[in-house]
Amino acid sequence: MAKYAEALDDVFVALADPTRREVIRRLGSGPASVGELARPFQITLPSFMKHVRTLESSGLIRTAKSGRVRTCTLNRERLELLDGWLDEQRRIWEARTDRLEELVTHQEETP
Known part of the structure; x- marks a missing residue:
């Protein structure tokens, strides 16, 4: 779990x-x-490379060098990690709003 976090x-x-x-x-x-x-x-190439290294170290992109050209590719699997976390948060909040709706509806029905 710590590695996931x-x-x-x-x-x-x-x-x-x-x-x-x-x-x-x-x-x-x-x-x-x-x-x-x-x-x-509008930034220098060395400054831009810092962004590339950050993306690469996070696992969001992969880079490969061929001669003098470094090509970047999106790592969609890493985005699935984020998607999974967002789905989990969505389920939690939907459950909370469902409970709130049930509470409000039940109170309106009770005289």
């Missing part, structure tokens, strides 16, 4: 930055080189 923390930290979220969004449509990914941002 640590992995989830890493994913949330990585997704806390808008630049990294945009990189994830872009990689959703397929692999891209670091240069392609960095192009829309």
Whole structure:
């Protein structure tokens, strides 16, 4: 359980930055080189590489170097970790709202 929580923390930290979220969004449509990914941002390549390393260390992306080109690929399995956590939270909150609805409905029916 601790390893799961640590992995989830890493994913949330990585997704806390808008630049990294945009990189994830872009990689959703397929692999891209670091240069392609960095192009829309007004930051230096070394600064952008810090974002790439954060995403890679969180497990959200994988990189592979071929010659001088580093290509990034989205790791959809890591996103499933986040999806699972969100599903769990959704079930918890739906159960709570169901109980609240039942309580309110029951009180309205009681004279």
